[in-house]
Amino acid sequence: MENTLSRKDLMRKIQELSFCAVDLNLFLNTHPYDAQALQDYQYVLNSLRQLKDLYNQNYGPLMNFGEAYVTGNSWKWVAEDEKWPWEGDMVI
């Protein structure tokens, strides 16, 4: 998949789909046989995985502890020119 979005827009898309995943997950916890919700969850999951891979490839790891792959020749998790989420917009 080619990246056609700005970093900010890609992050927003990931936030939107992650939110869908959280909300559907909570719904499925109390409605485990709801076919529509199961289908929606699977759909969200597939798109989310693609976008997270795209982010990982272009901007470094989104997750720690073995949940994201290494890109380039350094440990980007600690890159000093990267903002952390609580510092505001990640695009500098």
Place this chain on the structure above:
Amino acid sequence: MWVYEKKLQFPVNIKKPNLKYANAVLTQFGGPNGELAAALRYLTQRINMPTSKSKAVLNDIGTEELAHLEMIQAIVYQLTRDASPEDFLKEGLQGYYAVWDNHIFPSSPTGEPFMAAYINNTGDPISNLHEDLAAEAKARATYEQLLNLIDDPDVTKPLSFLREREVVHFQRFGETLDDLQLHEGMKTQFVVKKP
């Protein structure tokens, strides 16, 4: 086991610092109906829940509360990061500055540090779920009070999102309570053990 995701659940980008707002929002960090209390309440209660469904509900809502805690931390941080001692004096918040400078700390707006007593768990899953419903309702009310105080859309947008989540959690806890009362948890609900 938890894994960190380097993103907020909902964006927080505050351009105008405001110590008064920060002081009010602080209640959702270290206050009685705050996100820290919520996360610890649910992640503790889940351990003794009787059904897989109730364990999952408490585990997952408790986990989402950690993401909300992070959003509240981000709001307080962005409202205070550039504040000087003079700014704190101007707003009458010199007591906070004296103890913590402009660093965030889980206390109530009036300075009581976070207390585990806010969690209010007991040994009965049904009672605990009633507590959880009350906690979500009180957190929603707190967000409404904050929205009445705050004028800056950079702050009210994430607070409105958090308020909506309290409504959804209330709904899921209600379904979990029904499920325990009417189905799997029924057997133990009214049993009183003799001394």
